Amino acid sequence: MKDSELIQILEDAGLSPYQSEAYVTLLALGNASATDVADACDVPDPRIYDVLRDLEAKGYVETYQQDSLTARAHDPDVVLDDLRSRSSEYLDAAEEIEERWNEPAVTEHEVSIVKRFDTVMNRAKTLVGDAETQIQFAGHVDQFRSMTEELAAAHERGVTVKISLWSDEGKGDLPDEAALEGVCTEARYRDLPSPFVVIVDRTSTSFAPNQRSTNEYGVLVSDRTYTFVFHWFFLTALWESWDTIYTARTADTPTTYVDIRYAVRDLETLLNEGATVEVTVQGYEMETNDPTEVHGVVTDVTFSGDPTENDQQLPLSHLAGRVSLTVDTGSDVVDVGGWGAILEEIEAESITIDDVQYE
Incomplete structure (x- = not known):
């Protein structure tokens, strides 16, 4: 030198x-x-x-x-001690700069890869704290417990909260009904390790591999299209086929759906039985994107595949394509779609069954 x-x-x-x-x-x-x-x-x-x-x-x-x-x-x-100490500080500073560069702030329409699970968890808590309509949560029971306060506050605001839980200790380690009441709308148990997934208001996702994964990283999404992919992963892998361990629904409470697919599944059965079903739909007009609310009688439902027979429930595969329902308001007939609606007049954010009458 x-x-x-x-x-x-x-x-x-x-x-x-x-x-x-x-x-x-x-x-x-x-x-x-x-x-x-x-x-x-x-x-x-x-x-x-x-x-x-x-x-x-x-x-x-x-x-x-x-x-x-x-x-x-x-x-x-x-x-030499002084120089080596400074060298260590330079290395620490270099690592910190790299880490901060790899963890940018999430802005609108952004997908970010982060290194630490703490970043994913903190982002999830923020999203849940801002939730307005719906939350889908999947993760280990300990991860659920660390977010109980935020989930309970969202549920208190009227947000629909669905949680899918797993535990190393099996069902014996799950929260009881008293611990779930007031925290979620429905909870299911998955007996396989699952990733950590929090989906909020159809727009944002926090994701990390399950705790047994050898890689620690996370994905933060602020985009409707990418969040829709995580939504389907939640439905098919973490929700549809697993046992319900708690539900807030009773025979006396109106049934409200935040996913049109589950609404159409139940409505198809009711219509097959000859019922007259009145619903209230809250959502957005497709032409203007203005909030709207319609009330009327369901006259038809649309989905892919053949209708069910012998009181069988529609499989989720029949609900993977276009799904919609037709509502007669008395003065108009309106086609209602779900998340990402294109062909319909209204994109539903919630569908509530107000009354069911049989002749």
């Missing part, structure tokens, strides 16, 4: 340009008088005494009187 390079590094480590030059010069000279050091480098004669005393205070050199002020480089252990 050239003298100029070593001098520059010492400057980066905190020495002044004069201090760096004087110290490198002393390393080469061994013992030398102050004037000899000044003659051998670019430090001005009037400054050399102060420079050497400052270096002595830092532990880089020692001075003594021998006819004139004389200096020599100190045992390098102190210097």
Whole structure:
């Protein structure tokens, strides 16, 4: 390494340009008088005494009187410890910069990959705290417990909260009905490890692999289209086929759906039985995106595949394509679609069955 390079590094480590030059010069000279050091480098004669005393205070050199002020480089252990400490700080700073770069703030229409699960959990809590209509939660029972306060507050605001839980200890480690009441609308148990997934208001997702995964990373989504993919993953892998362990629904409470697929599944059965079903739909007009509410009688439901027979429930595969219902309001006939509706007049955010009458 050239003298100029070593001098520059010492400057980066905190020495002044004069201090760096004087110290490198002393390393080469061994013992030398102050004037000899000044003659051998670019430090001005009037400054050399102060420079050497400052270096002595830092532990880089020692001075003594021998006819004139004389200096020599100190045992390098102190210097080496200082440089190594600074090197470690530089490495820590480099890692912190890389980590922060890998964890950008989530903005609208953004998908971000993050390194720490804590980032995913904190984002999920923020999303749940801002939820207005619906939350889908899947994860380990301990992860659920760490978010109970936020989920309960959302449920208190009238948000529909669905949770899918798993545990290393099996059903014996699950919260009882008293612990779930007031926290969620419905809960199901999955006897396989699942990733951590929180989907809020059809627009945002926080995702991380299950706790047994060898890789720790997370995906933060603020986009309706990508969130729709996670929504279907939740429905098919984490919800549809698993046992219900709690539901807030009773025979006396109106049935409200935030997913049109489950509404159409139940409505198809009721219509097959000859029932007259009145519903209230809250959502958005497709042409204007303005909020709207319609009330009327369901006259038809649309879905892919063949109708069911013998009171069988529609399989989820029949609900993977276009799903809609037709509502006669008395003054108009309206086609209602679900999340991502294109062909219908209204995109439903919630569908409530108000009355069921049989002739």
